[in-house]
Amino acid sequence: MNKINIKDLGPEELEDFVINLGEKSYRATQLGKWIYKRGVSSFDKMTDLSKDFRASLSQAATISSLKMIEERISFDGTKKYIFGLFDGNRIESVLIPENGRNTLCISAQVGCALGCTFCLTGRVGRIRNLKTSEILDQFLEVNNRNNGSVTNIVFMGMGEPLDNLENTVKALKTFTHPDFIGFSPKRITVSTSGIVPKIRELGKQISVNLSVSLNAPTDELRNEIMPINKKYPIRELIEESARFPVPRRKTLTFEYVLINGVNDSDEDARKLGDLLMGVRCKVNLIPFNEAYPLPYKSPPDERVFGFQKVLLSYGLHVRIRKNRGRDILGACGQLAADYPLNNKRAYKFSNQVKED
Numbered sequence: 001m002n003k004i005n006i007k008d009l010g011p012e013e014l015e016d017f018v019i020n021l022g023e024k025s026y027r028a029t030q031l032g033k034w035i036y037k038r039g040v041s042s043f044d045k046m047t048d049l050s051k052d053f054r055a056s057l058s059q060a061a062t063i064s065s066l067k068m069i070e071e072r073i074s075f076d077g078t079k080k081y082i083f084g085l086f087d088g089n090r091i092e093s094v095l096i097p098e099n100g101r102n103t104l105c106i107s108a109q110v111g112c113a114l115g116c117t118f119c120l121t122g123r124v125g126r127i128r129n130l131k132t133s134e135i136l137d138q139f140l141e142v143n144n145r146n147n148g149s150v151t152n153i154v155f156m157g158m159g160e161p162l163d164n165l166e167n168t169v170k171a172l173k174t175f176t177h178p179d180f181i182g183f184s185p186k187r188i189t190v191s192t193s194g195i196v197p198k199i200r201e202l203g204k205q206i207s208v209n210l211s212v213s214l215n216a217p218t219d220e221l222r223n224e225i226m227p228i229n230k231k232y233p234i235r236e237l238i239e240e241s242a243r244f245p246v247p248r249r250k251t252l253t254f255e256y257v258l259i260n261g262v263n264d265s266d267e268d269a270r271k272l273g274d275l276l277m278g279v280r281c282k283v284n285l286i287p288f289n290e291a292y293p294l295p296y297k298s299p300p301d302e303r304v305f306g307f308q309k310v311l312l313s314y315g316l317h318v319r320i321r322k323n324r325g326r327d328i329l330g331a332c333g334q335l336a337a338d339y340p341l342n343n344k345r346a347y348k349f350s351n352q353v354k355e356d
């Protein structure tokens with residue numbers, strides 16, 4: 001019999017699982033506390049569960065952990081973790097200490113199908129979705145290794161979390177369940193390149209912060225650098241994102257990677273300002289992180305400030321995000337877990353978009 005990995009079950013599924021084993025539903029809470037709050041990975045050590053229940057659990061289930069292959073530490077304190085998965089694939093997570101916070105950037109897929117032209121993960125192509133356990137274990141392992149100091153979680157690592165919606169939602173429910181990991185939804189951000197119906201679907205299931213990777217002020221330019229835009233154009237994306245139920249006193253974020261000579265002119269900033277006027281949001285400007293073999297350059301600092309100035313004149317709340325961990329290829333768009341980078345799978349999704 002194939003054993004179930006308990007961490008692959010969301011909170012509701014875990015209840016069903018214990019009921020199927022002939023136990024009361026509150027046993028799921030006890031089990032979750034042992035695994036997520038106390039970090040116990042053996043059913044035998046769960047001393048407030050009956051011997052019979054522990055025996056049934058051992059027969060039917062396992063508790064996973066993820067194998068950390070390498071920790072790379074940047075001169076700026078950013079840490080990149082490479083994990084080896086059971087099937088030989090690899091993923092990366094990045095821990096970014098900044099302004100009293102310790103933000104962990106986690107992956108949702110091995111590679112990514114969406115083929116954004118400025119992103120190394122897009123070059124890897126989509127290999128597979130991560131299981132719920134593999135999403136959770138990135139946090140559990142890194143948090144444990146760093147003495148429980150992770151304060152924020154962002155789904156901005158490898159892959160598009162909404163292209164792995166089911167497992168992303170299950171992981172979010174476990175992260176935020178008060179008896180399991182108990183992380184505040186206000187400290188969790190899901191980042192998306194803009195799969196519009198999945199944004200709607202996510203919003204029906206959970207309230208966390210949403211960050212939308214916009215990166216261009218027109219459909220023409222966005223089609224070029226983010227093929228997903230051919231399917232879900234900018235205005236539709238902005239309208240749907242604005243309806244997303246972020247937690248109270250939190251605001252929708254748009255990310256904009258500034259690429260030298262591509263999307264960073266004052267004219268681009270004005271078009272972006274026009275587009276976002278009246279939308280309750282913040283804008284994060286991220287100077288492009290150069291990485292071979294991506295064909296782009298970072299903009300000079302004065303261009304970044306010039307772009308910000310134009311947006312500020314529209315009354316928008318605009319921050320410039322510092323580059324962190326560039327020396328360990330841990331910065332935004334640089335995660336590829338040492339995969340070869342000219343994989344044809346990278347363009348599969350964009351071809352599908354054209355065919356639709």
Ligand code: SF4
Nearest residue numbers: 112116119122159193
């Ligand atoms: S930016 Fe995000 S959605 Fe685009 S290719 Fe990279 S990982 Fe995928």
